[in-house]
Amino acid sequence: MSAAVAHMMFRKLTLVHKAFCNGTIAIEKRFASGINSLIYSEYGDPNNVIQLQTDNKIPTLDENCLRIEMLASPVNPADINTIQGIYPVKPPLPAVGGFEGVGKVIEMGKRTSNIKIGDLVIPAINSLGTWRSQVVCPAEHVSVIPEGTPLLFAATLRVNTCTSYRMLADFQDLEAGDTVIQNAANSGAGQMAIQIAAARGLKTINVVRDRPNIDELKDHMYSLGANIVVTDSELRMSSPEKLLPGLPRPKLGLNAVGGKSAISLMKYLQHGGTMVTYGGMSKQPVTVPTGMLIFNNIKVVGYWMTRWHDRNPNSVEAERMFDELCQWAKEGRLQIPRHRLVNILDYKTAIEGAMADFTTEKQILVFDQ
Ligand SMILES: NC(=O)c1ccc[n+]([C@@H]2O[C@H](COP(=O)([O-])OP(=O)(O)OC[C@H]3O[C@@H](n4cnc5c(N)ncnc54)[C@H](OP(=O)(O)O)[C@@H]3O)[C@@H](O)[C@H]2O)c1
Structure with a gap:
């Protein structure tokens, strides 16, 4: 049949x-x-x-x-x-x-x-x-x-979109013009983070794995509002001065990968910046170079949306989050x-x-x- x-x-x-x-x-x-x-x-x-x-x-x-x-x-x-x-x-x-x-x-x-x-x-x-x-x-x-x-x-909405929203809201005071760096930027959560950041006037530096069809992927991510899209190897071979002309170094890093990719993100953060780990797609641990903690005062934290939902059932903040996200989606600002x-x-x-x-x-x- x-x-x-x-x-x-x-x-x-x-x-x-x-x-x-x-x-x-x-x-x-x-x-x-x-x-x-x-x-x-x-x-x-x-x-x-x-x-x-x-x-x-x-x-x-x-x-x-x-x-x-x-x-x-x-x-x-x-x-x-x-x-x-x-x-x-x-x-x-x-x-x-x-x-x-x-x-x-x-x-x-x-x-x-x-x-x-x-x-x-x-x-x-x-x-x-x-x-x-x-x-x-x-x-x-x-x-x-x-x-x-x-x-x-x-x-x-409940898993990735809320996660991206909360990570951009809860770990650093971000104002329009501030930058955020993230890996696995082409993931569902990453694509939402690009758009939520853009809706708030934040700039995003987006890291993806090297692949043959990279230009097509970059075009898609720019169409969502990404400011910079680079591969892991491009990030490693560059420096904040070369990669971010005219942009402040990121206050916030979103890490869903771990391993070397997480270390690269930390290297781009500004003094006192925060790296939030919310996924471990590479299955490699997050290791933190000692100097990043002592001299750069980087904060390394984790985030789990499940716990946030459990602790905030029907809270005013949860309602505000759902209303704002759904409104942005209705306006076409979030694809x-x-x-x-x-x-x-x-x-x-x-x-x-x-x-x-x-x-x-x-x-x-x-x-x-
Ligand atoms: N903590 C929380 O509350 C929370 C909430 C939501 C999501 N998450 C986590 O966030 C991550 C992304 O979720 P999602 O639903 O957005 O994922 P998704 O849409 O399924 O995308 C998976 C992403 O992981 C990347 N990836 C896969 N294997 C990899 C590897 N070995 N090394 C590096 N990158 C790899 C993929 O990149 P390629 O295109 O290069 O394969 C892609 O960017 C997952 O780890 C998920 O568990 C956590």
């Missing part, structure tokens, strides 16, 4: 009707050809341990719960590392993969409030298990996204990082793509063709 025929059959099987049942207000209910979930029952290589499970039983809805039709959910390094069993978050097994995504409320328990059918929601907890076509969960496990927020922006939409049925492609080098392409699972 071709993908197009399968698609039409899936659509025809989707019936929408209105009814009252099970003590819940079943305003809209979809009986599709089963609920598709990507589950793992043991930790290991995601290419081997992730399995597609199709469940034809529609779960009933408790009165404090919502039924959510998932629309899009990215495959992030933290999802991969969790399945590999090397991430500090270890959901009880078997587990559904995926920490973030966006869905639409299609049914509400009678004791739910401040929410309505059709609202777009994102997780408000860290292990919702978003790689499934339908989620049933307590209403407080999700947050409503402001109307008009672009769908895929919402799908990738969704480069991505590829992959149907959940084709999940192996998404997992492979997420683990491949040099792609600059976030894999985003979608659930209805």
Whole structure:
């Protein structure tokens, strides 16, 4: 059966009707050809341990719960590392993969409030298990996204976008004209950091790995608002004086790589600058040359968005952050990082793509063709 025929059959099987049942207000209910979930029952290589499970039983809805039709959910390094069993978050097994995504409320328990059918929601907890076509969960496990927020922006908001926003906000007093240096600058988080910095009038120096198609990648990053894009080797062979004519040395460095790349970032920081480590893509430790601490007074700190979300549920600061980011996205000032939409049925492609080098392409699972 071709993908197009399968698609039409899936659509025809989707019936929408209105009814009252099970003590819940079943305003809209979809009986599709089963609920598709990507589950793992043991930790290991995601290419081997992730399995597609199709469940034809529609779960009933408790009165404090919502039924959510998932629309899009990215495959992030933290999802991969969790399945590999090397991430500090270890959901009880078997587990559904995926920490973030966006869905639409299609049914509400009678004791739910401040929410309505059709609202777009994102997780408000860290292990919702978003790689499934339908989620049933307590209403407080999700947050409503402001109307008009672009769908895929919402799908990738909670992890990378919030991380980039917070790192630019919480570690140095940055004013328009200040500079920030980052590695893995073509990552999802890096592309968001470029744009959030630009929206605040900050300048970014962006470091990426050497690759054959570097000019095409640089063009893309300049189009997002990057001020300087260099490869690792260009950074190593240059100096702050040569690379940054007319720009102040960076006050802030964002490190998602570790190893030699982190040392290069530190060398460019100004006296008293801060390097925030939020990822370790090279799997090399962060080593700090002694002189950087003593003579340059560099501060070396770490950041984990999960902890921030845990400590700031429904805080004024969290609300301000979500509102500002969604507003910028609605105004077109924040674009969704480069991505590829992959149907959940084709999940192996998404997992492979997420683990491949040099792609600059976030894999985003979608659930209805
Ligand atoms: N601490 C937190 O709260 C937090 C939150 C969000 C993200 N993160 C972390 O931030 C990092 C980026 O996440 P993302 O979702 O934005 O990633 P992504 O879009 O999947 O991109 C991965 C990035 O890592 C680079 N990379 C892969 N392998 C590498 C290696 N061996 N050496 C150097 N660079 C390598 C890739 O560069 P190439 O194009 O050259 O392959 C790309 O820039 C991850 O480590 C993630 O876990 C942390």
